[in-house]
Amino acid sequence: MSWSRFRYICRKALSECNENESIKACLERIESEPEGSLYGEPVKLSSLAGRLLNGVINIEDEDQARKAVLIYKNLRLDDVQVQMSRFRRVFAYLVVVIAVFYLVLGIYRTKIIPTFLESYEVFEASAPEFILSFLSYSANLSALLIMLLLLVLFVFIVINKLFKFERYTEDGMVFKYLLSAKIKQPYRNLIEIIQFPVELNSSGGVLGSHLGNVYSGKMDLLTEMQELINLEMVKLVAACNLQLKAIATVMGVVITVCVFFLLYSVYMPLFAAGEMV
Numbered sequence: 409m410s411w412s413r414f415r416y417i418c419r420k421a422l423s424e425c426n427e428n429e430s431i432k433a434c435l436e437r438i439e440s441e442p443e444g445s446l447y448g449e450p451v452k453l454s455s456l457a458g459r460l461l462n463g464v465i466n467i468e469d470e471d472q473a474r475k476a477v478l479i480y481k482n483l484r485l486d487d488v489q490v491q492m493s494r495f496r497r498v499f500a501y502l503v504v505v506i507a508v509f510y511l512v513l514g515i516y517r518t519k520i521i522p523t524f525l526e527s528y529e530v531f532e533a534s535a536p537e538f539i540l541s542f543l544s545y546s547a548n549l550s551a552l553l554i555m556l557l558l559l560v561l562f563v564f565i566v567i568n569k570l571f572k573f574e575r576y577t578e579d580g581m582v583f584k585y586l587l588s589a590k591i592k593q594p595y596r597n598l599i600e601i602i603q604f605p606v607e608l609n610s611s612g613g614v615l616g617s618h619l620g621n622v623y624s625g626k627m628d629l630l631t632e633m634q635e636l637i638n639l640e641m642v643k644l645v646a647a648c649n650l651q652l653k654a655i656a657t658v659m660g661v662v663i664t665v666c667v668f669f670l671l672y673s674v675y676m677p678l679f680a681a682g683e684m685v
Contacts, residue, residue, distance in 0.1 A: 411485050413447040414457040418481035422474070431473040432465045456485075456573035456602065463606030476605035479630045485573075485602070485637070498656045499564060505663055506553055509670065513546060516674060542673040549666055556662060560655055563587070567648050570595055573602075590647035594640045601636050605629070 417438050425434040438444065439451065439461070451458045460480060467473040521543065566582040570591070577583055583592070597615055604619045615636065622632045 410449055410451045410455050410457045413444050413449065414451050414461060415481050415483070416444060416447040417451070417461065418477045421477055422481060425474075431467075431470060431477060435461065435465050435477075454575040456575075456599070459575065460603065460606060463603070467606060472608070479605045479633070482630055483602070484634065496564075498652075499560060502557065502560065502656070502659055502663065505667075506557060509553070509663065509667060510550065513550065513670060516670065517543070517546065520674065539673050542669060549669075553662070553666060556659055559586070560659055563655060564652065567591075567652065570644070570648070573599070588647060588651050591644065591651060594644040594647060597640045598637060598644065601633055601640065604633065 417435060420438050421431060421434045424438070425431055444450070451461050453459065453462060464473055464476045464480070467476065521539065524539075562582050563586055566577065566580060566587065569577045578596075600613065600615050601619065604616065604623075608620065608623065619629065619632065619636075622629050
């Protein structure tokens with residue numbers, strides 16, 4: 409994991425950096441050393457760990473840079489286990505149900521309904537209006553299910569990216585327009601807390617002000633950051649679970665209605681044929 413390698417770089421920088429070498433030069437040297445591969449994949453700039461490493465390297469104040477490295481060498485973010493497996497199973501179940509629905513609908517349109525329509529012609533009777541309407545709108549119904557499934561997929565992907573702290577996640581359409589405010593705020597709070605050692609008082613919010621007081625006071629900044637991160641992570645996980653559950657519920661209701669109309673249109677010709685006979 410990149411977080412393990414990031415912490416390793418910080419630990420080694422503190423142990424090796426001396427008065428003859430700046431923190432910037434030390435971090436850049438250690439980052440390129442092959443031994444770092446023992447601690448995981450390279451720290452990519454697109455990740456939050458990469459942005460933090462780059463941020464520390466660009467700090468001009470040597471004392472501030474050393475304090476930031478001292479904090480980040482012990483900051484734990486990869487210990488947070490976000491269990492999304494249940495929603496992966498729900499999503500897989502929805503995919504299976506929709507696939508079966510499409511299979512049955514295809515068989516119904518190509519094999520069953522033509523036979524019934526021929527039967528109505530033999531008896532010189534008109535087909536039930538409901539069946540004709542269902543055939544007319546079944547294509548739109550299929551398109552709606554695909555759109556809803558893609559919506560669920562996009563939301564699920566973005567939520568997974570949130571917990572990886574990938575860059576540009578906040579700039580996406582899904583984050584801006586499809587995620588609830590209860591998800592956005594804890595995520596932004598987490599980013600603000602984690603980036604504080606490299607940005608210090610650049611944030612004018614409550615969290616930035618509080619951490620600024622901690623930084624200038626006698627309290628341990630790492631301890632307070634870790635506590636706040638844990639609290640915001642709990643809020644983020646709860647909000648994500650709530651939104652995924654709501655989307656899955658709506659999707660389930662839509663699928664149930666579609667299946668009901670399909671079954672109704674399948675059995676209606678049978679009852680109508682009995683009346684004609």
